[in-house]
Amino acid sequence: MKINFIALLIAAIVTLIVGFVWYSPKVFGTIWMRENNLTEEDLKKGNMLKIFGLTYVFSLLITVTLMSLTIHQSGAVGMVGGPPEIDKAEPSFAAFMADYGMAYRTFKHGALHGFLSGLLFAFPLIGINGLFERKSWKYIFINSGYWLVTLTLMGGIICAFV
Structure with a gap:
């Protein structure tokens, strides 16, 4: 099982894209600001490069976890010692x-596991x-x-394309 790192990089961007829409004033942004006692001025004070940069780094960490939750074959790879040991595995593994x-x-299967991760963990x-x-x-x-x-979206992307 080879890992498609580009798919992981793309899946990590989902946090930023969904956040842009979800927390916009036309969706939940205004309510979210009120519930957090924040104003537009408060939000402008943040270091956006730091916030978006670290969000992306944290999102990459999430993709690694979601990969193990959405791709069942990860368990089989782990049983032989991980990717570095695949070449040494018994013929039965191949x-x-x-x-x-x-x-x-599939995207659908990964989305299911992503949704369950959100519901039962997040x-x-x-x-x-x-x-x-x-x-x-x-x-x-x-x-x-x-x-x-x-x-849900990240799980779908990871399962279908990693």
Whole structure:
């Protein structure tokens, strides 16, 4: 199983694209700002290069995790010691990968796993933080919804093209 690093780089951009739309004033941006007690002036004070740059770096980390969650063959590769050890694997591994190496490698399958990651991982994390930070349910649902959509798209891209 070879990794398509370009697909991972593209999948990481999804966080920025979805965020641009999701948090725009015409979608949830105005409500999100109100729930965070932020103003337009507050948002202009941020270092956008740092914010977008680190967002992309963090998104790359997410793609690595999503790759292991969406591509089931990653487990088989891990069992032989990872990519550096594939050449040393038993012939049965090559036969297995020849038969099943592309099983469930579709956008739809990856999107399902991405959605489940958002629902069963991101939503609870944001919910816990929101509750302790005394944030509203609007805040929790807006941010969780963003991650549901983002992880669904990222999972689809990763599973289909990596």
